[in-house]
Amino acid sequence: MPFSGLDYYNVEDLYSDEERQVMQTLRRFVDDEIMPSIGRHFRAGTFDPAWPRRLGELGALGASLKGYGCAGLSPVGYGLIMQELERGDSGVRSFASVQGSLVMYPIFAFGSEAQKDRWLPKMARGEAIGCFGLSEPDFGSNPAGMRCSAKRVGDKWILNGEKRWITSGSIADVAVVWAKTEDKIRGFLVERGAKGFSTRNIEGKFSLRASVTSELIFEDCELPLDAVLPGSSGLRSPLECLSQARFGISFGAIGAAMACYDEALNYTRERAQFGKPLASHQLVQQKLVDMLQAITQAQLMVWRIGRLKEAGRARPQQISLCKRNNVKMALKCARTARELLGASGITDAYQCGRHMCNLESVYTYEGTDHIQTLIVGQDITGISAFQ
Amino acid sequence: MKILVTAKRVPDPEQKVKFKGNTLDQSGVNWQLNQFDEYAVESALRLTENASSGNARNGEVIVVSLGPKDVQQQLRSTLAMGADRAILVDASDENLDSEIVARTVQKLVEQERPDLVLLGKLAADSEANDVGQRLAGYLGWPQATFACSIEVTDGGKALLVGREVDAGVETKKVTLPAVVTVDLRIVAPQAVKNGVTAATHAYADGPRYASLKGIMAAKKKTIADSSLAALGVAATVRAKVASVDAPPARKAGVKVASVEELVQKLHNEAKVI
Ligand SMILES: Cc1cc2nc3c(=O)[nH]c(=O)nc-3n(C[C@H](O)[C@H](O)[C@H](O)COP(=O)(O)OP(=O)(O)OC[C@H]3O[C@@H](n4cnc5c(N)ncnc54)[C@H](O)[C@@H]3O)c2cc1C
Numbered sequence: 001m002p003f004s005g006l007d008y009y010n011v012e013d014l015y016s017d018e019e020r021q022v023m024q025t026l027r028r029f030v031d032d033e034i035m036p037s038i039g040r041h042f043r044a045g046t047f048d049p050a051w052p053r054r055l056g057e058l059g060a061l062g063a064s065l066k067g068y069g070c071a072g073l074s075p076v077g078y079g080l081i082m083q084e085l086e087r088g089d090s091g092v093r094s095f096a097s098v099q100g101s102l103v104m105y106p107i108f109a110f111g112s113e114a115q116k117d118r119w120l121p122k123m124a125r126g127e128a129i130g131c132f133g134l135s136e137p138d139f140g141s142n143p144a145g146m147r148c149s150a151k152r153v154g155d156k157w158i159l160n161g162e163k164r165w166i167t168s169g170s171i172a173d174v175a176v177v178w179a180k181t182e183d184k185i186r187g188f189l190v191e192r193g194a195k196g197f198s199t200r201n202i203e204g205k206f207s208l209r210a211s212v213t214s215e216l217i218f219e220d221c222e223l224p225l226d227a228v229l230p231g232s233s234g235l236r237s238p239l240e241c242l243s244q245a246r247f248g249i250s251f252g253a254i255g256a257a258m259a260c261y262d263e264a265l266n267y268t269r270e271r272a273q274f275g276k277p278l279a280s281h282q283l284v285q286q287k288l289v290d291m292l293q294a295i296t297q298a299q300l301m302v303w304r305i306g307r308l309k310e311a312g313r314a315r316p317q318q319i320s321l322c323k324r325n326n327v328k329m330a331l332k333c334a335r336t337a338r339e340l341l342g343a344s345g346i347t348d349a350y351q352c353g354r355h356m357c358n359l360e361s362v363y364t365y366e367g368t369d370h371i372q373t374l375i376v377g378q379d380i381t382g383i384s385a386f387q
Numbered sequence: 388m389k390i391l392v393t394a395k396r397v398p399d400p401e402q403k404v405k406f407k408g409n410t411l412d413q414s415g416v417n418w419q420l421n422q423f424d425e426y427a428v429e430s431a432l433r434l435t436e437n438a439s440s441g442n443a444r445n446g447e448v449i450v451v452s453l454g455p456k457d458v459q460q461q462l463r464s465t466l467a468m469g470a471d472r473a474i475l476v477d478a479s480d481e482n483l484d485s486e487i488v489a490r491t492v493q494k495l496v497e498q499e500r501p502d503l504v505l506l507g508k509l510a511a512d513s514e515a516n517d518v519g520q521r522l523a524g525y526l527g528w529p530q531a532t533f534a535c536s537i538e539v540t541d542g543g544k545a546l547l548v549g550r551e552v553d554a555g556v557e558t559k560k561v562t563l564p565a566v567v568t569v570d571l572r573i574v575a576p577q578a579v580k581n582g583v584t585a586a587t588h589a590y591a592d593g594p595r596y597a598s599l600k601g602i603m604a605a606k607k608k609t610i611a612d613s614s615l616a617a618l619g620v621a622a623t624v625r626a627k628v629a630s631v632d633a634p635p636a637r638k639a640g641v642k643v644a645s646v647e648e649l650v651q652k653l654h655n656e657a658k659v660i
Binding site for chain 1: 401
């Protein structure tokens with residue numbers, strides 16, 4: 001049966017016609033093209049190579065950018081794409097987030113006209129794939145300490161170091177890599193096949209199995225001078241990208257939560273124990289209502305942050321609060337749904353277990369829950385608790 | 388080719404409907420485009436584009452609906468799929484019957500002079516299945532109903548329309564201008580051949596998604612407002628609903644104790660084996 005969504009407070013009335021249509025289009029796309037095969041991909045640990053082009057044909061990649069073949073949607077429209085994709089699977093949404101917010105966005109915001117022309121239209125169509133290399137084996141929450149370095153030697157940049165946990169790393173045609181230069185951190189475009197650049201996949205994940213996660217290795221990797229993103233300057237550049245991505249994740253998490261709620265509601269209405277449906281027991285009803293309430297709150301939060309972003313007024317700290325609330329909320333919903341499905345909930349015949357495992361990554365990447373907490377904590381107290 | 392397509396919004400068929408007396412209780416209804424009308428829009432787009440060359444437009448598709456202002460939403464989604472413009476004739480659902488709808492479309496056909504009118508074979512709510520037939524009668528145009536395939540022929544002057552009938556598929560040739568109503572299989576990958584798109588081209592099964600760029604482009608397309616009065620259509624409803632009854636609740640099933648009892652019941656009571 002097609003997914004009919006969850007909108008207890010008629011929040012959809014607050015969206016524009018286009019935003020609603022975008023949501024409907026993506027909802028149908030996920031029903032038709034993600035749901036039938038996602039269980040198989042998750043189990044096999046594979047990313048379907050057809051997804052990028054299908055998403056590109058739809059216009060769902062980098063959809064909030066203007067020009068260069070991008071759709072130019074409002075922030076809420078962009079967020080709803082993420083919500084619907086993550087209703088299918090966090091791995092598919094991660095691919096789209098990285099492509100749009102972490103690769104196309106920095107090229108758009110910090111790139112030269114030649115870099116934009118070369119990459120953005122192809123990436124919007126899904127004909128080229130991008131990845132974003134910030135995290136390193138020894139520097140996750142604290143990227144400022146990164147070791148990866150770029151030195152200017154004659155008419156070349158020489159890149160050395162390692163990046164780890166990089167979504168789409170080994171399938172990417174271009175990597176946005178953040179490295180220390182003499183004076184500051186800057187972004188570089190490293191193309192597949194560059195001399196001294198190799199990748200290795202990370203195996204054995206129990207989370208985001210339908211998404212590729214890799215290491216990027218740079219050994220005296222030679223790049224032309226124009227590989228640098230000219231507008232990038234210091235750690236605030238990658239952090240600006242993370243803010244874009246966290247915004248999308250805040251919507252995405254709601255999608256996963258809605259899928260889990262929907263599954264738990266249907267299951268508990270149908271399955272009977274002690275002579276009546278599970279859903280007729282008070283403890284079960286309470287859990288369903290808790291999920292509904294948390295999802296409704298999250299929907300209102302992202303709607304508001306979306307409108308603030310549209311007006312150019314959303315602060316990164318406000319976005320952090322959204323990511324913090326919504327991902328934790330989704331993880332809780334997934335665990336609750338898993339519980340309500342009993343033993344069924346631990347098999348991949350149902351979705352909640354997959355969402356639950358996926359959301360552990362979402363909870364950790366783009367700044368862990370702790371890090372979002374400390375960002376907001378610093379904002380309200382004026383005191384940094386990071387170190 | 389210029390094509391006029393009709394589109395009606397209907398309650399989501401998956402949703403439970405409630406009635407207030409003899410009329411549908413509209414509160415909480417999720418409206419959507421009637422499925423067969425969506426197929427008609429898809430067929431019209433396939434007829435007016437070159438799918439072998441980036442879906443270049445090669446004609447005009449005008450979508451028409453009768454209903455309240457909110458129907459703009461469904462019309463926008465047809466524009467987002469690729470239709471060129473739309474006309475919304477102001478009316479309330481309770482004050483319409485097939486006669487008024489057919490007469491209204493007739494007036495619009497007289498204004499717009501399309502080569503073809505495409506309609507869904509029926510609307511999923513009332514299932515009346517007679518607007519297309521009435522319209523062809525009023526216009527005095529040839530008609531082909533329940534189309535499962537359409538092929539442009541005679542240098543664009545006629546259509547070969549496949550119709551699924553009990554004995555198989557019947558092919559009918561209609562000279563344009565004509566009225567065609569479409570059935571389920573019209574959205575099969577090769578059901579529509581327009582003589583421009585390569586004959587070997589295969590579409591994805593089903594109506595197309597509105598791409599996000601299509602959705603943005605639709606913002607700039609026009610939805611013209613009209614009314615029954617402006618078109619000179621008499622608004623007297625002649626078909627009256629006498630009563631509405633919910634389908635009887637399903638009776639509880641019976642439990643059988645053994646396979647033997649099941650076989651015996653299937654044989655003697657259900658008479659299926
Ligand atoms: C599936 C997946 C995909 C990813 N994709 C990408 C990608 O595409 N690009 C990319 O650059 N990175 C990516 N990451 C990396 C991700 O951003 C990091 O894992 C994350 O930033 C956390 O870093 P870490 O794993 O090194 O954990 P650590 O930083 O070692 O943290 C471990 C624990 O310590 C806590 N902690 C750390 N510092 C503090 C502190 N000051 N106060 C309180 N608690 C603290 C953390 O909250 C966490 O609970 C991905 C990760 C995963 C799992």
